[in-house]
Amino acid sequence: MKKLIKNPHLHFIFLGLLLMIVPKLAEMGLFKVSYVTTLGGTFILAIAALGLNILLGFSGLVSLGTAGFMGLAAYLSAYFTVDLGLSFELSLILAVVIPTIVGILVGLVSLKIEGIYLAIATLAVSEILRKTFEEFDFFTGGFSGKTASYPTLLGTYELDRAGMYYFVVAVLIIVMLITYNMMNGRLGRALNAMRGSEAASQAMGVNLLNHRLIAFALATMYASIAGVLYVHFIKYSYPSIWTLKLSLDFLAMIVIGGLRSIYGTLLGAFIVFAVPDLFLKQIPFFSEMSYVLNGVLIILVIIFYPNGLINMFADIKRLFNKLSKGEGK
Amino acid sequence: MENLNGLVLKVDALSIAFGGLKAVDNLSFDIKENEVFGLIGPNGAGKTTAFNCITQFYKPNSGTLLFKGRDEQVHDLQKKKVHEIIKLGLVRTFQNVELIRELSVIDNVLIGAHVDFISTIIDQAFRLPRARREEKALRKEALRILGVLGIEDRALLPAGGQPYGVLKKVEFARALMSNPRLIILDEPAAGLNDSETIELAKLIRKLRDELGCSILLVEHDMRLVMDVCDRICAISFGKFLAVGTPKEIKENRDVQIAYLGIEVEANA
Amino acid sequence: MSTFIQVILRSLETGSIYALAALSIIIIFRTSNIVNFSQGAVGMFNTFVVTYLFNTMGINIWLAALGGIVSSILLGIVIDLVIIRHTKKVHPEAKQIITLGMMMIVLGIAPILFGVDPLRLPKMIETGNLSVLGADISYNGLFNIFFGLLVMGGLFFILQKTKIGLAVRSTASNEYTAKLMGVPTKTVTMGAWAVAGALGVISGIMTAPMTSVTLHILDDVQLNALIAVVLGGFQTFYGPVVGAYIIGVGRNLLLFYGSSVWGGQILYILILLFLVFRPHGLFGKKIVKKV
Numbered sequence: 001m002k003k004l005i006k007n008p009h010l011h012f013i014f015l016g017l018l019l020m021i022v023p024k025l026a027e028m029g030l031f032k033v034s035y036v037t038t039l040g041g042t043f044i045l046a047i048a049a050l051g052l053n054i055l056l057g058f059s060g061l062v063s064l065g066t067a068g069f070m071g072l073a074a075y076l077s078a079y080f081t082v083d084l085g086l087s088f089e090l091s092l093i094l095a096v097v098i099p100t101i102v103g104i105l106v107g108l109v110s111l112k113i114e115g116i117y118l119a120i121a122t123l124a125v126s127e128i129l130r131k132t133f134e135e136f137d138f139f140t141g142g143f144s145g146k147t148a149s150y151p152t153l154l155g156t157y158e159l160d161r162a163g164m165y166y167f168v169v170a171v172l173i174i175v176m177l178i179t180y181n182m183m184n185g186r187l188g189r190a191l192n193a194m195r196g197s198e199a200a201s202q203a204m205g206v207n208l209l210n211h212r213l214i215a216f217a218l219a220t221m222y223a224s225i226a227g228v229l230y231v232h233f234i235k236y237s238y239p240s241i242w243t244l245k246l247s248l249d250f251l252a253m254i255v256i257g258g259l260r261s262i263y264g265t266l267l268g269a270f271i272v273f274a275v276p277d278l279f280l281k282q283i284p285f286f287s288e289m290s291y292v293l294n295g296v297l298i299i300l301v302i303i304f305y306p307n308g309l310i311n312m313f314a315d316i317k318r319l320f321n322k323l324s325k326g327e328g329k
Numbered sequence: 330m331e332n333l334n335g336l337v338l339k340v341d342a343l344s345i346a347f348g349g350l351k352a353v354d355n356l357s358f359d360i361k362e363n364e365v366f367g368l369i370g371p372n373g374a375g376k377t378t379a380f381n382c383i384t385q386f387y388k389p390n391s392g393t394l395l396f397k398g399r400d401e402q403v404h405d406l407q408k409k410k411v412h413e414i415i416k417l418g419l420v421r422t423f424q425n426v427e428l429i430r431e432l433s434v435i436d437n438v439l440i441g442a443h444v445d446f447i448s449t450i451i452d453q454a455f456r457l458p459r460a461r462r463e464e465k466a467l468r469k470e471a472l473r474i475l476g477v478l479g480i481e482d483r484a485l486l487p488a489g490g491q492p493y494g495v496l497k498k499v500e501f502a503r504a505l506m507s508n509p510r511l512i513i514l515d516e517p518a519a520g521l522n523d524s525e526t527i528e529l530a531k532l533i534r535k536l537r538d539e540l541g542c543s544i545l546l547v548e549h550d551m552r553l554v555m556d557v558c559d560r561i562c563a564i565s566f567g568k569f570l571a572v573g574t575p576k577e578i579k580e581n582r583d584v585q586i587a588y589l590g591i592e593v594e595a596n597a
Numbered sequence: 598m599s600t601f602i603q604v605i606l607r608s609l610e611t612g613s614i615y616a617l618a619a620l621s622i623i624i625i626f627r628t629s630n631i632v633n634f635s636q637g638a639v640g641m642f643n644t645f646v647v648t649y650l651f652n653t654m655g656i657n658i659w660l661a662a663l664g665g666i667v668s669s670i671l672l673g674i675v676i677d678l679v680i681i682r683h684t685k686k687v688h689p690e691a692k693q694i695i696t697l698g699m700m701m702i703v704l705g706i707a708p709i710l711f712g713v714d715p716l717r718l719p720k721m722i723e724t725g726n727l728s729v730l731g732a733d734i735s736y737n738g739l740f741n742i743f744f745g746l747l748v749m750g751g752l753f754f755i756l757q758k759t760k761i762g763l764a765v766r767s768t769a770s771n772e773y774t775a776k777l778m779g780v781p782t783k784t785v786t787m788g789a790w791a792v793a794g795a796l797g798v799i800s801g802i803m804t805a806p807m808t809s810v811t812l813h814i815l816d817d818v819q820l821n822a823l824i825a826v827v828l829g830g831f832q833t834f835y836g837p838v839v840g841a842y843i844i845g846v847g848r849n850l851l852l853f854y855g856s857s858v859w860g861g862q863i864l865y866i867l868i869l870l871f872l873v874f875r876p877h878g879l880f881g882k883k884i885v886k887k888v
Contacts, residue, residue, distance in 0.1 A: 060690045064634075109869045113876040114831075116632050119693065120823045124865040127820055131862055178454040185453040185464060186439075186446045192429045193440050200427030203384065204503070205415040205444035214450070244816070248701055255694055260431075288709055295701030302691045302698070303683050 009177060016173035019043070023162040037234075038277045040165045043172045044229045046269035049253040050179055050262065051222025056251070057259035058183060058191035059215040061115045065106075065122030066223050066250045068129035071242025072099045073227030075133065075140050078148035078237060088151035088232070096224040103220030104213060111212040118216065126244060133239040145238040148231045164233050171229060175222065176262050182218075183260075191215060245291075249273070252294040256301050258308025267310050271297075333397045337362050337511045337543045338383070338419075343392035345382055352378040353389070354567040360511065362397075365537055365544045367558035369551070369578075371587060375567035376547045377424075380513050383545075384421050385411045399510055416444045418510035424519055426496045430489035434480070434499050437488050438471040441506025467506075474502045477539075478532070494525050501532070511543045512536070518550040526550065530557045555579070563587070599731030604853045605846065606734045606742075612845025613745025614800045618815070618822035619829070619837035620749060621796035626831060627769035628789040629681060631692045635699035637819025639676070640797030641812060642703050643669040645711040647802055648718045648810045658721060665798045673794030677787045707812055718805035741803045748799065749838060752792070756834060765789070817861075821848070828868055830881025840879065844868075 004010060022039055025031045048070050055061050073095045080091035102125075110121035133140045140146055150159045151167075159167060182188060190211050193201035198208060231237050249272055257268020276290035301308060333339055338360040345353045353375045360366040370376050382389040385406060394406040399418035406414065414420075420441070428437050445467070452460035475481040478498045483491060488499060497517065504512050514533075518526045530553055533544055548554050554561060555575045563570040563578055565587040571578060578584055618636060625633040647665035650656045656664065676699065684692055725736035756762035767775040768785045776782045800818055808814060822837075825844050829836030844864065852860030872878075 056690070056694075060688075062690060062693055106869075109873055113872070115690065116693065117827060117872070119632070119634075120827050121869060123820060124824060124869065128862045128865060131859070135858055181456050182450065182454050185460070186443065186448075187450055187453065189429075189432065189436055189440050190443055192432055193443075196429040197423075197427040199386065200423055201440070202386075202411040203415065203421050203423075204440050205412050205507070206440075207410075207412045245704070248697055251694060251697055252701065255698075289705065292702050292705030295698040295703075295705060298698030298701070299680060299695050302687060302695055306687075306691070 008180060012173050012176050012180065016169055019169045019172075020166055023165055027162075035278065036161060036165050038274055040168045040233055041230075042269050042274040043168050043266075044226050044233060045250070045253070045273050046266045047172055047175050047229070048223040048226035049250050049257075049265045049269050050175060051219035051226075052250050053254040053259065053261075053265050054179065054183065054191070054222075055215045055219040056254060057261075058188060058195065059212055060195040061111075061212060061215065062119040062251070063122045063216065063219055064119055064244060064247045065103075065126040065129075066219070067242045067244070067246035068122075068126030069099045069103060069220050069223040070227035070230065070246075071133060071237065071239075072102070072129055073224035074231035074237045074242075075146060077228040078146045078231045079139055081151070081232075082146075082148055087155060088153065092225075092228050095228045096221055099224040099227070100217055100221045104217050107213045107216040111209055111216065115212075118212075123244070126242075126247060130239060130242065133242060140237075140239070143239060145236050146231075147236045149235060151232045168229055168233060171225065175225070176266075179262055183262075187211075187214065249294065252298050254308075256294070256297050256309055258310035259306075261308060261310045264308045264310030268308070271309070333359075333395055333403050335361055337364075337397050338545070339393070339395040340379075340383065341393045341395075343379065343382055343389055343394065345378060345387055345389045351567050353382065353564075356392075356564060356567070356569050358562040358569070358572055360543050360545060361559075362510075362543055363537060363541055364559045365533060365546060365557050367554040367561035367575075368545060368547045368564070369549075369554055369561055370564040370570075373566075374564050374587075376564065377515065378567075379564070380421070380515070380545065380547055384414050384419065384513065385409060397510065399508065415507050415509075418508065419513070420504045420507045420509040420511075421513040422497075422500045422504055422515055422517065424515045426493070426500050428488045428496055428499060428503075430487065432488060433485050434488050434491065434495075435468065435471050435475065435484040437499055438475060438502045438506050439467060441503035442467045442471070444507070471502070471506060474505050475499075477505075477535075478502055493520055497521070497529075498532075501536075505536070505540065509542050511545060513545045513547065515547050516549055517546070518548060518553045526553055529553065533557045600853075602730050602732035603734075604849050606729065606732055606738065608846040608849040609742045609842070610734075610738045610803075610845075611849065612842040613742050613749075614803045614818055615821045615825055615845050616749060616838045616841035617745055617796045617800040617803075618818050619825040619841040620752065620834070621793040621800075622822055622826050623829075623831070623834055623837045624789050624796075625793050626826070627834065628765060628772075628786050629692075630689060630772075631681070631696060632823075632826075633696045633793065634693060634819075634823075635696040635703060636793065636797055636822070637815035638700040638703040638707075639669070639672060639794060640801045640818075641815045642707050643672065643794065643798035644718070644801030644805055644810055644814060645707055645716075647798065648716045648805070649711060651718060652716060658719060662721065662802050665802065666795050669794035669798040670791040673790035673792070674787055676794075677790040681786065681790065682783070704812060713812075715809035715811045718802070718810050720806040721802070737806070744799075745803070748796070753834070761788075821845075824865065824868055827872065828878055830878030832877075832881045836878060836880035 022031065023036050026033050026036050048066055052063060052066050055063055076095035076098055077091045080086040080094055081088060106121055106125050110117040134142060150164050152158045190201065190206045193204060194206055194208060194211055202208060253268035253272045254265055256271055258264020272294055336359045340359065341357050343353055343356045344351065356379060368376050368379065378387065381387045383394055383406065389407065396404050396406050396417060396419055398404050404417050409417070446463060448460040448463050472481055472484055475484055478501060480495055480498050483495060488496065517529055521529060534557060536542060537544060546554060546558060558575055560572060561575055561578045562572040563584045570583045570587060571581045573581070622633055622636050625631055643665045646668045647661045650661035650664045651658055680695065680699065684695060720737035722737040722740055726733050727736065727739060756765060764780045764785050767778065767780050768782045772782050801815055804814055804818055821844050822841060825840035826837040828843065829838065829840030848861055848864050851863050855863060
């Protein structure tokens with residue numbers, strides 16, 4: 001029994017079940033219905049952020065193209081389902097595979113050298129993608145944007161807002177589980193070793209270029225999955241969504257929440273995206289300041305609390321234990 | 330290809346220069362199976378450069394490097410990339426212990442088995458039976474090796490907080506995890522105190538006798554080298570001086586001149 | 598032929614803007630070991646200061662520009678004192694992220710202080726054209742080209758020939774040793790942030806008349822400057838400057854003779870491909886790491 005309680009996989013599944021209650025609470029009138037959209041959106045962004053956390057947290061590489069790749073996948077899926085009439089499943093696969101291939105090509109060019117080249121190359125790529133979103137009218141609808149609808153699963157189950165929310169939570173939990181497995185296995189150890197010492201990891205047989213590529217491909221893949229979910233949950237896509245600003249938000253999420261931490265990523269997504277939307281909106285000054293606050297938080301966390309806010313829980317617990325022990329004496 | 334009769338490594342006429350300066354100049358030596366071989370020389374003699382050439386961190390300008398791998402085949406090391414070396418059965422340790430502080434001791438050791446995994450990323454992502462079995466077996470092996478080194482009780486602790494002596498052993502364990510034919514130890518006695526150095530000497534002999542692998546010891550500490558090595562190669566300014574048993578090396582005039590201060594002390 | 602010369606002259610103008618920004622980035626990289634992604638945003642902020650001084654306070658454009666340079670120097674010093682100085686123990690990758698955080702702060706504060714409407718900033722020299730071999734260039738364009746060269750020439754002179762320059766170069770090659778040798782590395786770093794800030798606002802003032810002053814006025818300049826640094830290599834001060842002029846010329850030629858929409862994008866792809874063959878840039882060398 002104790003083993004079951006400690007099983008990390010069950011924790012993820014339990015979290016998923018907990019998150020699935022939200023639409024029910026909204027139906028009962030305990031929550032505003034719009035909260036379902038906000039939370040679903042947060043989870044979608046968390047998926048992309050998890051990919052970036054593999055890249056930055058584990059392998060120490062920065063990508064500024066997260067939003068660009070996410071947008072590419074969103075447009076592709078909208079185009080495949082609406083214009084070409086493909087099934088949701090097929091379009092999901094294509095809209096994830098195509099950006100991932102683009103990502104691997106970019107990685108092949110930039111990852112051979114120092115890590116910082118990836119940041120600059122992805123910045124250039126996101127600029128190219130932004131231009132593509134604006135100019136390729138037939139595919140993206142240009143500035144007026146592109147709409148998509150809630151998906152129909154397996155050709156029979158038509159999802160509504162709540163249904164799509166459940167689907168998003170399910171995907172989030174699966175992605176978290178997969179990430180947990182990979183990062184606690186051979187791949188995670190190799191990426192950790194690489195970040196610690198390139199020379200030592202090479203001596204242990206880690207092919208640097210391959211593993212950097214894998215990390216970047218995973219980051220692109222996660223961003224693409226998030227892009228597809230986004231366009232079928234929010235149901236539209238504009239060029240102005242997929243900017244550098246959003247890519248920076250992803251960085252903020254993982255740095256603030258906690259590098260290398262799966263739960264930290266979710267916490268970070270909540271702080272960066274949901275908190276301004278749910279709470280700060282009501283306070284006029286703060287809603288304008290949320291971007292500034294994120295910037296300040298990034299800097300403060302990096303300098304003073306490098307493992308991220310997720311560690312607060314452990315630190316508070318430790319402090320509490322210490323205090324209660326002190327009283328016991 | 331040449332048949333390395335009874336040898337694991339044959340270094341022939343190895344040379345490398347950095348901007349005109351010959352760091353290693355026409356160096357030749359060979360290491361037999363089941364042998365502890367010392368590579369010594371004063372500071373800046375090119376010891377580290379020499380073994381960085383062997384492990385392909387540097388690409389030598391000329392010379393041949395032949396190695397008899399785990400697969401009993403003879404390999405030309407220069408045709409391999411840095412990360413392919415360990416798979417042949419040639420592994421090294423680092424002078425300033427290169428471990429990952431955040432990971433547990435056993436996870437650090439498991440990195441040594443990186444190239445031995447058969448299960449794919451997909452197997453691992455979904456924890457398919459193949460991946461689980463493999464991870465379990467390799468974990469068991471890692472624990473066994475930690476046991477041989479007497480630190481299995483620390484397996485689950487983070488590497489970050491361990492004392493230096495333990496970290497050195499963890500790095501040993503990581504090297505052993507790859508089931509090597511030849512281990513290159515880069516100044517393993519650096520930073521150890523006397524009793525730890527004696528323990529290290531015991532350990533090196535144990536590795537040779539029990540695991541049947543050869544050891545190339547690159548070292549400053551003369552007592553350790555003289556104590557454990559079967560044969561020693563002395564170099565100075567990148568050039569070969571002499572090779573022989575510890576006794577022969579001690580008595581070699583060229584070596585004495587190159588070493589002077591140190592050698593007088595060791596004789597005394 | 599005259600259109601070709603026209604294109605080249607334009608390119609030299611944009612080239613100087615990119616070059617100033619690229620020099621700003623490489624100065625920070627060499628002295629603080631940070632790729633400063635906030636370069637464009639901070640330059641944008643100070644360009645708003647100039648616009649505010651000129652439009653709202655009605656100050657003469659030259660004095661307003663001077664005011665912007667002063668504010669950029671002050672802001673650079675503040676950034677060093679408040680943030681950069683406390684990042685000595687921070688991982689190099691995390692330092693880049695700190696500059697991204699700085700970028701977010703500036704992008705968030707600017708609209709609160711200066712509003713969200715696009716503003717106009719005129720040329721330094723309002724009117725006048727010069728004809729060169731049948732091609733026209735405005736006096737302002739010429740001024741930008743020569744002023745850019747003058748600023749860069751001055752900086753290179755200081756770097757190569759003066760004691761201050763020696764201090765900067767020794768800090769750049771090895772901060773720790775420089776410190777031991779008595780170089781005031783803290784002052785050098787602070788000065789670098791101040792100079793980098795000034796270069797940023799100059800590139801902003803030069804860009805402003807071609808477009809309007811918005812939050813994103815320097816996005817393009819910043820991206821081109823970063824790519825110029827990659828193209829020229831991270832190891833020299835002059836490499837990025839040369840890279841910037843190559844990008845300025847290449848981009849305009851592609852825009853004019855290739856595709857007016859995709860010219861810039863095509864250039865980025867060409868440069869990425871170039872890096873496959875020369876990964877360390879035009880003037881960079883592979884550094885053999887000691888293991």
